Amino acid sequence: MDFTIQSGDLEKYHGDCIVVGVFESRKLTRAAKALDEMSKSYLTKVLDQGDMDGRANTTLLLHNVPVIGSKRVLLVGLGKEEEYAEKVFQEATRAVFKALHQTGVKDIGLCVADLIVKGRDAAWSVLQSTLLAEESVYRFDRLKSKREERQPSLQKIIFLIGDEVATAETEQASQQGAAIARGMNIAKDLGNLAPNICTPTYLAEQAGEMAKTYNLKLSVLEEKDMEALGMGALLAVARGSHQPAKLIVLEYCGQKNTEKPVVLVGKGVTFDTGGISLKPAADLDEMKYDMGGAASVFGILTAVAEMKLPINVTGIIPTTENMPGGNATKPGDVVTSLSGQTIEILNTDAEGRLILCDALAYAERYNPEVVIDIATLTGACVVALGHVVSGLMGTDEPLVQELLQAGEKVSDRAWQLPLGDEYQELLRSNFADMANIGGRWGGAITAACFLSRFTRKYRWAHLDIAGTAWKSGKEKGATGRPVPLLTQFLIDRAQQH
Numbered sequence: 001m002d003f004t005i006q007s008g009d010l011e012k013y014h015g016d017c018i019v020v021g022v023f024e025s026r027k028l029t030r031a032a033k034a035l036d037e038m039s040k041s042y043l044t045k046v047l048d049q050g051d052m053d054g055r056a057n058t059t060l061l062l063h064n065v066p067v068i069g070s071k072r073v074l075l076v077g078l079g080k081e082e083e084y085a086e087k088v089f090q091e092a093t094r095a096v097f098k099a100l101h102q103t104g105v106k107d108i109g110l111c112v113a114d115l116i117v118k119g120r121d122a123a124w125s126v127l128q129s130t131l132l133a134e135e136s137v138y139r140f141d142r143l144k145s146k147r148e149e150r151q152p153s154l155q156k157i158i159f160l161i162g163d164e165v166a167t168a169e170t171e172q173a174s175q176q177g178a179a180i181a182r183g184m185n186i187a188k189d190l191g192n193l194a195p196n197i198c199t200p201t202y203l204a205e206q207a208g209e210m211a212k213t214y215n216l217k218l219s220v221l222e223e224k225d226m227e228a229l230g231m232g233a234l235l236a237v238a239r240g241s242h243q244p245a246k247l248i249v250l251e252y253c254g255q256k257n258t259e260k261p262v263v264l265v266g267k268g269v270t271f272d273t274g275g276i277s278l279k280p281a282a283d284l285d286e287m288k289y290d291m292g293g294a295a296s297v298f299g300i301l302t303a304v305a306e307m308k309l310p311i312n313v314t315g316i317i318p319t320t321e322n323m324p325g326g327n328a329t330k331p332g333d334v335v336t337s338l339s340g341q342t343i344e345i346l347n348t349d350a351e352g353r354l355i356l357c358d359a360l361a362y363a364e365r366y367n368p369e370v371v372i373d374i375a376t377l378t379g380a381c382v383v384a385l386g387h388v389v390s391g392l393m394g395t396d397e398p399l400v401q402e403l404l405q406a407g408e409k410v411s412d413r414a415w416q417l418p419l420g421d422e423y424q425e426l427l428r429s430n431f432a433d434m435a436n437i438g439g440r441w442g443g444a445i446t447a448a449c450f451l452s453r454f455t456r457k458y459r460w461a462h463l464d465i466a467g468t469a470w471k472s473g474k475e476k477g478a479t480g481r482p483v484p485l486l487t488q489f490l491i492d493r494a495q496q497h
């Protein structure tokens, strides 16, 4: 989709459809008022007939509105003016695209200044609208033998910003939005792909394609390399699978070589059966999304490269299946990780932390400015936070705060959970330096505590995206989160330098 900014009067818009808001009940927004005046009170007449009263998420498409330049007008209900907020904006915008996709409209004019949410600016509206537009046309139909639905005809969005709003910021917001959306689509595609196709080998191939497209530096460690290095934890997870594990490193260099990179480590379990500690059958297919952290790293690097951000970013992706099998790791097995620390594997389903701990130790070699890992790590995080916010933990409080703020800014939120020595004790093992599980309670925290033991050499934070990386049920599908959060974090960092 194509996005442009147009300042000045609404009259200048001569496209397929102009979108304006109406509050409850029948209160025209400024843009709607302007159209109403131009069209000799046509909108007022329609509303007075009772066809629409401005309830949130309702829409009404008008054709041949007199005098105005646009072929159509789409009225969108914004609810009560005093209750108008972020969530209403998002739902209303979704309703707009849904209504438009029923029509043959190819381009629209969105009156941005009209839809500004309290505490947010026009740039926020533009960026969010861009993400919602791309979300509305996203389809994953490549595994269907024929495309079912009619494809949306919408191709171009013109943000009508009026005269008070600065073009430079909205222009930038629209470009950033487009890059983030591109990154989210990459992450969604990888997540949604069937796990017999999206294997560790496939991810390594995709990394190769990405490296070519964006001129990134790529290296892939094979199992024999991991053995030579001593990555006993990662290899322990891979043992039960016939698919070879990989450790993928992608380096984006937008700055001088001397500038330390932000290192992103993404959990890439392309299917998590639980291993010998086998998971129950219900919804097991969703464990194809257990590479959501890895997928987000691909997405973030795409967004960063699209924007040519002046910053160095390194993506590290440990990837494997977690399968049962004659050769699989057993509960009670003790392995030695790359860091030298030994681990008693009491539950083979706590595999994410095992592949991450070797990747985190490996990250030291890249001389990181900060390290952030992203993982669908624990069901406990979903119990704690649901599907709304991602779990955030870290040993570096300023870094955690920076991430929280970035999430707030793009409305891809995280919520901090504590880390502390009281929790560390739960990982005690009688037979090794630590166990890989910490018992029933506080599971998201003990998982992070486990990881923290491999991150002592640098500033570190951890995002548990188990509840936010995909949706279940009828709308099952990857969400593309937390690509917005982390891309925003990198945009802000690039700006500071």
Ligand code: BES
Pocket: 272, 274, 290, 347, 349, 350, 351, 352, 376, 377, 378, 379, 380, 382, 437, 438, 443, 466, 467
């Ligand atoms: N990939 C899962 C976590 C998960 C479960 C994410 C459900 C989203 C939905 C992870 O590998 C796992 O199995 N974790 C275990 C840890 C436990 C054995 C300590 C869990 O959360 O049950």
Ligand code: MN
Pocket: 272, 274, 322, 348, 349, 350, 351, 352
């Ligand atoms: Mn597991």
Ligand code: ZN
Pocket: 269, 272, 290, 349, 351, 352, 376, 377
């Ligand atoms: Zn897992």
